[in-house]
Amino acid sequence: MSASRLLLPVLLLVALVMFGRAPFMIEAAPLESTMGLVQKIFYFHVPSAITSLLAAMVCGLASLVYLVRRRPLADFVALAAAELAVVFGIVMLISGPLWARKAWGIWWQWEARLTMALVMWMIMVAYLLLRRFGGPGSEVMAAATGVFAMVLAPFVYWSVNIWRTLHPSTSVVWSLPEGMAGPFAWCAIAFLLLFAALMTLRVQIESTRAALDDAMLALEDRR
Amino acid sequence: MGLLHGAWLIMRKDLRVELRSREIIYTTVFFAMACVLVFAFAFVRGGRAVEGAASGILWVAVAFSGTLALGRGFERERQAETLRALLMAPIERASVYLGKLFALILLMILIEIVLVPAVGLLFQAPIGQAPGLLVALLLAGTVGFGAVGTFFAALLVRAQSRDVLLPVLLYPFAVPVLIGGVFGTAALFAPEPNVDVARMMLAMLISFDAIFVTLALWTFAPAMRE
Numbered sequence: 543m544s545a546s547r548l549l550l551p552v553l554l555l556v557a558l559v560m561f562g563r564a565p566f567m568i569e570a571a572p573l574e575s576t577m578g579l580v581q582k583i584f585y586f587h588v589p590s591a592i593t594s595l596l597a598a599m600v601c602g603l604a605s606l607v608y609l610v611r612r613r614p615l616a617d618f619v620a621l622a623a624a625e626l627a628v629v630f631g632i633v634m635l636i637s638g639p640l641w642a643r644k645a646w647g648i649w650w651q652w653e654a655r656l657t658m659a660l661v662m663w664m665i666m667v668a669y670l671l672l673r674r675f676g677g678p679g680s681e682v683m684a685a686a687t688g689v690f691a692m693v694l695a696p697f698v699y700w701s702v703n704i705w706r707t708l709h710p711s712t713s714v715v716w717s718l719p720e721g722m723a724g725p726f727a728w729c730a731i732a733f734l735l736l737f738a739a740l741m742t743l744r745v746q747i748e749s750t751r752a753a754l755d756d757a758m759l760a761l762e763d764r765r
Numbered sequence: 766m767g768l769l770h771g772a773w774l775i776m777r778k779d780l781r782v783e784l785r786s787r788e789i790i791y792t793t794v795f796f797a798m799a800c801v802l803v804f805a806f807a808f809v810r811g812g813r814a815v816e817g818a819a820s821g822i823l824w825v826a827v828a829f830s831g832t833l834a835l836g837r838g839f840e841r842e843r844q845a846e847t848l849r850a851l852l853m854a855p856i857e858r859a860s861v862y863l864g865k866l867f868a869l870i871l872l873m874i875l876i877e878i879v880l881v882p883a884v885g886l887l888f889q890a891p892i893g894q895a896p897g898l899l900v901a902l903l904l905a906g907t908v909g910f911g912a913v914g915t916f917f918a919a920l921l922v923r924a925q926s927r928d929v930l931l932p933v934l935l936y937p938f939a940v941p942v943l944i945g946g947v948f949g950t951a952a953l954f955a956p957e958p959n960v961d962v963a964r965m966m967l968a969m970l971i972s973f974d975a976i977f978v979t980l981a982l983w984t985f986a987p988a989m990r991e
Contacts, residue, residue: 672924701940
């Protein structure tokens, strides 16, 4: 018990320290040759995108476990992951166009990865809407949605890839030059730790809420 | 009783109910035409449709009228309070899903039989340029849309505010179907049809159908358990 209670503050502390140092590392990283200063959005944009998609996958897996086994904990994990997928997705969707405007000259491009990220984000929002407004039994419906979402992602990617062959466009392809990999890995780990910390916190809140509900019901039964 | 036999019985029941009133087919076909009319105002410039608009109009009308048919199909079960009986029937749960899916696909094909010539006529789309591929794209797209749609419509039948939640959930999931359908069809409607793109989209749609029908068959029983 004490070990799991220690987990959350430790995760939060390490994530905070890493986020505190991240701006200095990003500042020290070399300027990208063509995009210059704007490229530094990358250090927050890509980690938030990775975290958001990872959260969607966690939601899908937990949903599958809940659908088959009906363990409440799996449901709490799925809910927490869906909420975090939306939150980190907002960071991704705000930082992305800002970068694209300077790098590509347009706010948005219908490219496979972008479209997939947008569709997955919308599905996670739909998942939360379903849980919020679906009424009793919505957690099972949401679980099925989570499972379907996991399978959908590659299809969106595939279909947009074929679509884009109709309108070929210049793509910004570059492998990470020296000096950028370090700060990038640092930021990615910071985001993932923050995700882990928020997940832990949210699952704890949800478990406590469920326990409280059960206690209330038990009390009313005794009356 | 086998899976397919159960599905056959459910489909026959649904189609018989529909044949007696013809409610869904009349209303959805007219709705599809109303959609086309609305799009005409959006995409016709100087008497001609904007280039490439026809395939988009066709597929959006298919998706919208399909959603309507889905909603009505399950609302009927709820209003007549036959949903529980349906789920208690001595057949596999997956049969209920398949039967509903088959009935929906047939209804949507009927809608498309009216819709495709209408779009061809009103937007000068050359629907006869590659008829085999066009039919294949429509069929594959309809099965994919129906597979996801039937699953979510069944899932949401007991939910509050299901009328809004169905399209909210269904349209993001239908994105690959719409991309495949719209751009596959657009490739066929082009002055010089691009058969390769249509074939690639068809392959994607068929894989989508296979994966999502299988997934729905797996998850339907646990998802419909109360």
